[in-house]
Amino acid sequence: MDAPVLDLPFDAAAMIPGLKRWVECESPTFDAAAVGRMMDIAARDLALLGARIEVIPGRMGYGPCLRATFAHPKASEPGVLVMGHMDTVHPIGTLEPLPFRQEGNRLYGPGVYDMKGGNYIAVEAIRQLLKAGIPTSRPVTVLFTSDEEIGSPSTRDLIEAEAARHAVVLVPEPARPDGGVVTGRYAIARFNLRTTGRPSHAGARLADGRSAIREMCRQVVAIEAMTTEDVTYSVGVIHGGQWVNCVATYCDAESLSMAKRQEDLDAAVEKMLSLRPTGNDVQLTVTRGVTRPVWEPDAKGMALYETARGIARKIGFDINHQSAGGGSDGNFTGAMGITTLDGLGVQGAGGHTLEEHLVIDSLVPRAKLLAGLLQVV
Known part of the structure; x- marks a missing residue:
């Protein structure tokens, strides 16, 4: 990395107003229009940097995605995907x-840490490189997607297709x-x-009556009791009943399992699909939802880490x-064998809670790190 990158005039205070605009555009996964408004804001910011903007329509009821590409002398060669x-x-x-x-050294807000802060400093890194006339080593594409928080059911194919055209993937998920x-x-x-x-x-x-809610409660206890050091089982969503004076006919729930090894997850899938009702007078159905594959460290990824x-x-x-744990879209690209480095975003805590915040002092060094990587990888 050349010294000029170290001297780029990143300024945390100057970043905050733009980040505020992003965070105050609330964009929950299940509100496609809200996600679209957020993509519009990001698209304008990237267009001002000279990027070619493509809005990719959403599907399955989810919001659109945004792809921004930057001119480069080696535009026909595999580039760097910031995702x-x-x-x-x-x-x-x-x-x-x-x-x-x-508040002090913290910025609070919905999504400020996971992961609008990381996305924003990635765009800022590109802006500073362009402003200083420092070339990136490869063509750069930015891909912002719309449904990662629910496992990327509508965007996995897009992510994998886009990543296949690139040599390196950088993911500014939280550090x-x-x-x-x-x-x-x-x-x-x-x-x-x-x-x-x-x-x-x-x-x-x-x-x-035979209560579907009571049966689900029994299943939840049994499912979470299956947790071991190798595989975790948790139930995070449950809906049942319509009237308090009626014994519930139906109850629905969503469960998640996580494992460090693919074979352990495969065994967990078999366990979940083999669940049976606790009595003959109630029924249970289990269907498999979105799956993220194991992404195991490899030599190319470790070499990229050493560069970083x-x-x-x-x-x-x-x-x-x-x-x-806590999967990301880096699972897909890493599992494909594409050189991927994740966790390049901001430092902070409280993701997915009402205490979500980033550490302001992390904005500049993490943005410089991204700029440095874009210059050399």
């Missing part, structure tokens, strides 16, 4: 209990708690469960690496 998601887990209205605000980066991720599988009971009047004929570590040390900090 992030613009959807968040926070529903519209979260800005009321979690407003965008600065690890110690500031480290991610060189592999665990496998994740999702499941949809439905229990079916027998309705009755809960006041007059309670004994005649060398850049970080020149900037003035060090980075560790690790395989991590």
Whole structure:
């Protein structure tokens, strides 16, 4: 990395207004129009940098994606893909209990940490390189997607097709708690469960009914009890019943399993699909949902990590690496064998909660790290 990158005039205070605009455009996965508004904002910011903008229509009821490409002398050669998601887990209205605000060295807001902050510093890294006239080593494409928080059911094919045209993938998902980066991720599988009971009047004929809710509660306890050091099982969504004076006919739930090894996840899938109801008078169906494959560290990924570590040390900090849970779209590209480095985004904590925040002091060094990588990889 040439010295000019170290001297680029990144300024955390100057980044905050633009990041505020991104965060205050709430973009929950299940609101396609809201995600579209967020993509419009990002598209304009990237267009101002001279990128060629393509909005890719959403499907399956989810929002659109955004692809931005930059002119380069080697445009026909495999490039660098900067990949992030613009959807968040926070529903519209979260800005009321979690407003965008600065408190000391922290910026709070829905999606500020996961992962609009990382996406924003990636765009800022490109902006600073262009402004300084520093060329990137390869053509750069930015891909922002719309459904990562629910496992990328509508975008996996797009992600894999785009990544296949690139030599390197950089993912500005949040940094690890110690500031480290991610060189592999665990496998994740999702499941949809439905229990079916027998309705009755809960006041007059309670004994005649068989509660789907009660059966689901039994299943939840059994599922989560299967957790071991190799595989985790959790139930994060449950819906059942319609009237409190009716014994529930149906109850639906969503479960997630995570494993460090693909064979362990495969065994977990078999376990989940083999679940049976606890009695003959109730029914249970389990269907497999979105799955993220294991991304295991490889020599190319580790070489990219060492390059990143060398850049970080020149900037003035060090980075560790690790395989991590909490899947990302890096699972797909890493599992494809494409050189991928994840966790390049901001430091912070509280993702997916009303305490979500980033650390302001991480904005400049992490943006410089991304700029350095774009210059040399």
